[in-house]
Amino acid sequence: MQAEGRFTLDKSRAMFERIAKSIAGGESSYARLKKGLELCFDRGQGSRFWDVDGHEYIDYSLGYGPLIFGHNPPEVTAAVVEAITTRGSVATFPYDLDYEVGEQLVQMVPGVDQVRFANSGTEATMAAARLARAYTGRTKIVQMEGGYHGFSDTHYWSIHPDVYSDNPAPYSPEPRPSSRGIPPSYGEALLIAQYNDRENMEMLFDRYGDDIAAVLVEPIQANSGLIPPEPGYLEFLRDITRQHGALLIFDEVITGFRVAPGGAQELYGVIPDITTMAKALGGGFPIAAFGGSEEVMGLEARNEVMHGGTYTANLVALAAANVVLRIMRERREELWDRLNTYGARLCQGIGDACREAGLRNIVQGVGPIWHIFFAKPGAPDLDRIRNYRDALAYSSVEIFDRFHDQMLRRGVYFHPYHLERWFLSTAHDERDVQETLEAAAEAAEAVAAELRAEGKL
Ligand SMILES: Cc1ncc(COP(=O)(O)O)c(C=O)c1O
Incomplete structure (x- = not known):
């Protein structure tokens, strides 16, 4: 969880500006970053990483997925x-x-x-x-x-x-x-x-x-x-x-x-x-x-x-x-037991937290990978997403972006693009799961409050 106080990415922004002078677009793979969220990496260990502003995050992006055992195993x-x-x-x-x-x-x-x-x-x-x-x-x-x-x-x-x-x-x-x-x-x-x-x-x-x-x-x-x-x-x-x-x-x-x-x-x-x-x-x-x-x-x-x-x-x-x-x-039994158990709890818990806050969503997962699709206003009443066309018809970019921002402020990172997915590693533990679910409940409430204040919910 982030320390109390203002959440700023000033050092990340300054570093990114320097990088972007020599690296076209500031990154060497498209869509690695989101505009306005130029978060620069300091170090990673296990299930967590730190940005150059000193924020600590539970990581569900895991370098786009390779870090199955977490950072620096x-x-x-x-x-x-x-x-x-x-x-x-x-x-x-x-x-x-x-x-x-x-x-x-x-x-x-x-x-x-x-x-x-x-x-x-x-x-x-x-x-x-x-x-x-x-x-x-x-x-x-x-x-x-x-x-x-x-x-x-x-x-x-x-x-x-x-x-x-x-x-x-x-x-x-x-x-x-x-x-x-x-x-x-x-x-x-x-x-x-x-x-x-x-x-x-x-x-x-x-x-x-x-x-x-x-x-x-x-x-x-x-x-x-x-x-x-x-x-x-x-x-x-x-x-x-x-x-x-x-x-x-x-x-x-x-x-x-x-x-x-x-x-x-x-x-x-x-x-x-x-x-x-x-x-x-x-x-x-x-x-x-x-x-x-x-x-x-x-x-x-x-x-x-x-x-x-x-x-x-x-x-x-x-x-x-x-x-x-x-x-x-x-260690196949032990590792996959862990990935499947934590994956199922997170998948279920994040979806429930958002639903309880009034954010209609569909969460789909298989073991250590999952995703939450937030319903946009007027979204069809689907019970599941079966393909890209369903995802296109159903997904709200705006609600996803707001949820992402609220989770980031609470020390939980997943890919900032609404059609990527969450990855779990064998390094994630009970504390990570608890903190993520607490953050999801708070973040969902915060997003719902924002939307209500703007007459969008
Ligand atoms: C299913 C799938 N195939 C291929 C690729 C390309 O892999 P790489 O980024 O290692 O070139 C990716 C990358 O995310 C992928 O998700």
Whole structure:
């Protein structure tokens, strides 16, 4: 909890101004910061971090998700320090760590017989899509509106179209580029679907089935808030892709090593042809991977499809992943019991606190990831959010922003964008949960009071 007194971010603002002189926009990844909330980081430990003004926060953003064991986890840090002081950092030769991390990963992730390492989720997804196109000899990849698979020209399409518009264009399978500078022709290799909508997917396969190389999907859609699959939806995707000779790619960059040690495919028992992984795999160090059946990965093994990178499988990343996977395997019961129990309590408690204060909302979560969607005035009476279109129709940016601000002042940080999601780590404890729920109750009351005073509630 923050100390009593005025909450200011003066030092953060001054630092950000200095940074923005040399760093374009003051940050090296879009949407990392929110305009007006240029919070500069000092240090992190466990479930908490401190900004340069000295405020302490319980962290539910966790570096966008990699910090599954919290900030600066001692065993991971020690393994990396030992690796770089005794062995170096980049070798570009095979070494024992390739074997150790590869073997553990293959044992943990059901759909992966063979794997290749990469540096980021963006790279892993690009490689997976190329592999699927090479394997099937087809061009089109189906991806979901409101999904995110990295910022590449090939996938950065239809992420959050019209998110701030009162009159969103109706859904179309035609992709829309989400940035300037993306060649329009790249869109010809994509089709856009609605997550959790079977008829929509059937329509796409009816029309374009012979051209579809793969369906690329976050098995739990985690880039439009947090949207679990409807019962049977992942099985449906498995069947329809198989029927049409297309591959199923699970982008488990967020869900992998998080909703279960073997990711969403372990949790739901649906095995994709190719899996992409990143974030939690490195416990805070930059590593990603893609893998699949021996048959599909055979194209990589025989170098029939190109994947490369100077820094792939570097010693720093593999030393981290090696210990991350070892800890997960050795302590899986205890760690996932903790993540699931605290996740459920927070998810439920935050939603209840907001409802009791009069803020209509839907909270959805799977274990250690969840999100709260606040209803905007006139929002449809939904019992759950099933896809991006629901999120668009239902979500109030204004109420989310106000709640975020009130939570920040009470020492709780989560991503400031209304369609990101909350992450929990194994470092969060009972005290964090208690303080977060107390803060949520106060924050919700404060937001409701503001809205009432303005005649908006
Ligand atoms: C589902 C998903 N795939 C891919 C990516 C891209 O990963 P990276 O930021 O490591 O390039 C992200 C990033 O948030 C993601 O959420």
